[in-house]
Amino acid sequence: MTPDLTSYDSIIVAVSGGKDGLACLLALLEAGAPTDRLELWHHEVDGQGPSFMDWPSTSPYVSALARDFRLPIYRSWREGGFEREMLRNATPTAPVLFESPDGLIRVGGEGPNGTRLRFPQVSASLTTRWCSSVTKIDVADRALRGQERFLNRRTLFVTGERAEESPNRARYAVFEPHRTDTRHGTRRRRHVDHWRPVHQWSEAQVWDSLKRWTVMPALPYRIGFSRLSCATCIFGDARQFATIRWLDPARFERLVQYEQQFGCTIKRTVSLEQLAEQGRPYAAALAAPDLARVCLSSRPIPTVLTPAWEFPAGAFGQGAGPT
Secondary structure, three states, rough: OOOOOOOEEEEEEEOOOHHHHHHHHHHHHHOOOOOOHHEEEEOOOOOOOOOOOOOOOOOHHHHHHHHHHHOOOOEEOOHHHHHHHHHHOEEEOOEEEEEOOOEEEEEEEOOOOOOOOOOOOOOOOOOOOHHHHHHHHHHHHHHHOOHHHHHHOOOEEEEOOOOHHHHHHHHOOOEEEEEOOOOOOOOOOOOOEEEOOOOOOHHHHHHHHHHHHHEEEEEOOOOOOOOOOOOOOOOOOHHHHHHHHHHHHHHHHHHHHHHHHHHHOOOOOOOOHHHHHHHOOOOHHHHOHHHHOOOOOOOOOOOOOOOOOOOOOOOOOOOOOOO
């Protein structure tokens, strides 16, 4: 189904820079969404600090996307990002910061003390796979709840999960009230719907959408990665970690050291060193080392639009994502 897009005061598109979020934006534009009500939200996984898990090139990519489509972009993050949460030891989860039309807002940070001292684990459970909930889902929820501009208004929150990705995501509703919705409340009413416009799309349909709009995929796709998750996503396979070890050995070694410090590996049955030994770096990365290094750069990207669109090397590869 396609909701009545003109009935919403705000339409928020969550963009990681990945192909599915881009396809959501393009689907909205093709459906005639009022562009003056559209805004992009991007979660900074590393909390705007030094790159630890995420691709440094992702933030400039989504900035260029917003410029090209003349849309506002608001960033949000948990203070200290992924690494601070992972190293939490008898301390509360850090506050959330989010940009808004009225400036930067800081909320939370007064919760109970807790300890992690381990990587999130591969699981469909967001409690076990805490990276998604702590650095993205809860961050978005706090940004929605923390802004008066969404009270007594209708908001559409758009995300790019697809049924084809996993059995768990296949069970997601295409359209439903968002977790932050309080339309039936007695005070502070907030009407928030959650729409997944590409839920039933195939990967081929996603790429066709980007091709129609001549949107260049983010750089990691071009060196063989099939998803724009974190550079060192816990779902990564042997080829991905072999590529990271080749491309960014210092980052890889840092992860290895944390595994040893925690006495707990990212994968349940194998260490990162053992996993990387089982794979070989992507051929596309080895063939274009200069392009691969640009993936690690935070320099501005002039545009995401290209007249010479082509499928990236990572298209139709192994998903290696949430199950």
